[in-house]
Amino acid sequence: MSGAGGLSIEPTARVEFGPGVVQRLPEFVDTLGFTRAFVVTDRGLRAAGIVDRVVKILDAAGVETAVHDDISPNPSTVEIDRGAARARDFGTAVIIALGGGSPLDAAKGISLLVGNASSTAADADTLWDAEPGLPLIAIPTTSGTGAETNGFGVIEDTHARRKVYIGHSSVQPRIAVLDPELTVGLPAKVTAATGIDALVHGVESLSSRGANAFSRAYAAQAVTLVSRWLPVAYRDGSDLEARSQLMLGAHLAGRALTISGLGLVHGIGHALTAHTGTPHGVALATVFEEVMRFSLVEAADAYAEAARAMQVTPDADAAIDSVQFLCAVVDVKRPLRDLGATPELLSAMASAAVADAVTKNSPRLPSESEVLEILRAVY
Numbered sequence: 001m002s003g004a005g006g007l008s009i010e011p012t013a014r015v016e017f018g019p020g021v022v023q024r025l026p027e028f029v030d031t032l033g034f035t036r037a038f039v040v041t042d043r044g045l046r047a048a049g050i051v052d053r054v055v056k057i058l059d060a061a062g063v064e065t066a067v068h069d070d071i072s073p074n075p076s077t078v079e080i081d082r083g084a085a086r087a088r089d090f091g092t093a094v095i096i097a098l099g100g101g102s103p104l105d106a107a108k109g110i111s112l113l114v115g116n117a118s119s120t121a122a123d124a125d126t127l128w129d130a131e132p133g134l135p136l137i138a139i140p141t142t143s144g145t146g147a148e149t150n151g152f153g154v155i156e157d158t159h160a161r162r163k164v165y166i167g168h169s170s171v172q173p174r175i176a177v178l179d180p181e182l183t184v185g186l187p188a189k190v191t192a193a194t195g196i197d198a199l200v201h202g203v204e205s206l207s208s209r210g211a212n213a214f215s216r217a218y219a220a221q222a223v224t225l226v227s228r229w230l231p232v233a234y235r236d237g238s239d240l241e242a243r244s245q246l247m248l249g250a251h252l253a254g255r256a257l258t259i260s261g262l263g264l265v266h267g268i269g270h271a272l273t274a275h276t277g278t279p280h281g282v283a284l285a286t287v288f289e290e291v292m293r294f295s296l297v298e299a300a301d302a303y304a305e306a307a308r309a310m311q312v313t314p315d316a317d318a319a320i321d322s323v324q325f326l327c328a329v330v331d332v333k334r335p336l337r338d339l340g341a342t343p344e345l346l347s348a349m350a351s352a353a354v355a356d357a358v359t360k361n362s363p364r365l366p367s368e369s370e371v372l373e374i375l376r377a378v379y
């Protein structure tokens with residue numbers, strides 16, 4: 001039996017889950033020993049009324065709050081530096097990361113740079129063992145990335161046109177506040193893209209080189225919940241049961257990937273986003289099925305496990321068919337040419353995908369020309 005050489009699993013963060021749980025935010029701030037909060041979010045959350053809702057809850061309890069909403073989808077190193085400068089000016093506070101993966105990832109970078117005042121986000125590679133950042137509370141408002149489960153962020157280095165990883169054990173959120181009511185107004189398109197992200201996390205985690213008994217348990221349950229409830233939440237965003245189950249599924253998928261790592265779907269997805277700005281989940285959907293086919297032999301057992309979790313015939317082919325079906329139901333898959341990728345960009349994207357650290361965790365390691373073939377097939 002493989003993988004019997006011992007396991008070490010880090011303690012995980014406190015999770016508070018349930019409709020309305022965000023009302024208890026002041027209690028969570030207090031638990032961590034703070035009376036002030038620096039909220040990292042984005043303008044979309046402000047427009048949706050979610051920032052006001054959260055600030056009101058903090059105000060009512062006398063928590064002094066600053067809101068930093070200057071974060072875009074796929075946050076850049078420059079934005080992290082700007083946010084860190086503001087957070088330093090605000091002074092001692094807990095960081096509240098409020099939003100989808102973009103504000104959550106940005107908040108981790110900002111928190112870390114507050115603890116390392118002489119560094120910038122471009123120094124990400126050297127910060128893994130640096131001084132600790134400020135403690136974080138994460139409040140995800142999409143059901144996708146699972147970014148509340150780990151201490152790293154995926155940040156865009158705009159000069160190098162690639163994603164870089166910024167992180168430190170201290171910036172893993174201490175408390176994850178999972179309130180499905182906050183996702184009720186998420187537009188169907190974003191529900192689809194973020195939900196497919198969570199499904200990819202589950203499937204890539206199951207088939208990754210880093211998978212073990214813990215990650216498989218989280219990933220299998222994540223795949224079950226996301227495949228069952230994503231189509232329901234997509235059809236009717238106000239279905240609180242579907243929103244709740246999907247949020248739990250995405251969180252479990254995050255736990256899985258934090259243990260096991262990801263793979264080539266993310267390697268290609270990151271490259272596509274860095275070159276075209278395509279939203280993360282849409283970028284993944286473009287090659288999800290094709291990468292599964294590419295890894296079919298090496299990942300046959302893992303895909304059979306995914307199929308079992310999706311409650312279809314437990315074999316790899318059925319898993320791929322299900323993935324294809326789910327992507328079609330939520331209408332998320334687009335050809336590369338519709339996402340702003342020109343034929344000239346394909347080589348650079350293939351090279352970035354092979355260089356991405358996640359790709360090395362794939363069941364079948366691809367060459368640049370094999371990735372190029374996948375990209376041409378979905379062009």
Ligand SMILES: NC(=O)c1ccc[n+]([C@@H]2O[C@H](COP(=O)([O-])OP(=O)(O)OC[C@H]3O[C@@H](n4cnc5c(N)ncnc54)[C@H](O)[C@@H]3O)[C@@H](O)[C@H]2O)c1
Binds near residue numbers: 145
């Ligand atoms: N750290 C990790 O483990 C991890 C894993 C996967 C992806 N990521 C990163 O996460 C980012 C993508 O995150 P995402 O897919 O959650 O999207 P996002 O955070 O970029 O949000 C997408 C859009 O949805 C809006 N939005 C979010 N919640 C809303 C709500 N409840 N109501 C209305 N609008 C809402 C936002 O304003 C934004 O415009 C990428 O940068 C990706 O690289 C991180």
Ligand SMILES: [Zn+2]
Binds near residue numbers: 145201266280
């Ligand atoms: Zn992802």
